[in-house]
Amino acid sequence: MKWLTLIFLYYSLCINAQESTSSWTTLAKVSYKKAYDDLLGISVDKPLFSKEIRNIEGKKIKLRGYIIPTDGFKSHKEFILSAFPYSSCFFCGQAGPETVVEVQANNPIEYSADVIELEGILRLNSTDINRMMYQITQVTRIK
Numbered sequence: 001m002k003w004l005t006l007i008f009l010y011y012s013l014c015i016n017a018q019e020s021t022s023s024w025t026t027l028a029k030v031s032y033k034k035a036y037d038d039l040l041g042i043s044v045d046k047p048l049f050s051k052e053i054r055n056i057e058g059k060k061i062k063l064r065g066y067i068i069p070t071d072g073f074k075s076h077k078e079f080i081l082s083a084f085p086y087s088s089c090f091f092c093g094q095a096g097p098e099t100v101v102e103v104q105a106n107n108p109i110e111y112s113a114d115v116i117e118l119e120g121i122l123r124l125n126s127t128d129i130n131r132m133m134y135q136i137t138q139v140t141r142i143k
Contacts, residue, residue, distance in 0.1 A: 023061045024083045026052055027134060028098050037129060047097075047126050047133045057124050062142065063101065064117045067109070076108040080132070081118060102132035105139040117143040 029052050032045040049057075068080040068089055082089040083099040103109075103118065120139035125131050 023056075023063050024065075024099070026056060027101075029053055030098050030133070040129065044129060047124075049124055049126070053124065056122055059122060060119060061122050061136065062117060062119045063136070064115050064143075065101075066113070066115060067111055068100070069111060076110060077105045079103050079105075079109070081116075081136075085113075097133055100132055101134040101136050103139050104135065104137045105141070107140070109139075109141050116141060 029050040031048045031050075033048055034043045035046040036042070037044045063081060063083075065081040065083050066085050066089070068082045068086055070080055081101050081103050082095070084095050088094040089100065103120070105118075105120075109116070109118075118136065118139050119142050120136035123135040123137055125133050125135060
């Protein structure tokens, strides 16, 4: 019975990170098409951003989520924010690419395993396969 309670609490936290703001819901409204990539020499999924997503590009959005530590980033000014904790995130194969954003913060943000809330300007990426399709810049931490 304890395990059932723990699992329920875990998923409640995941849902709370998404439902506390409508931005994750909006970012989920993306589809994909296969397109040949000259650099890779294979077909890859390219995002097709909905009108709703394109309407918030360049605007300030708020997102609640989890910091996903990544190798290669030089500071805590650059990291990945996920709608789900690390054990359920895109990088573990448990979620789609629409559930993560690349963060470029104004000031370093200390790592936390808890949900955090950020605010920043949304940028869309459908061409650079080495970057996330969603990026938020000029980011500040709210909570």
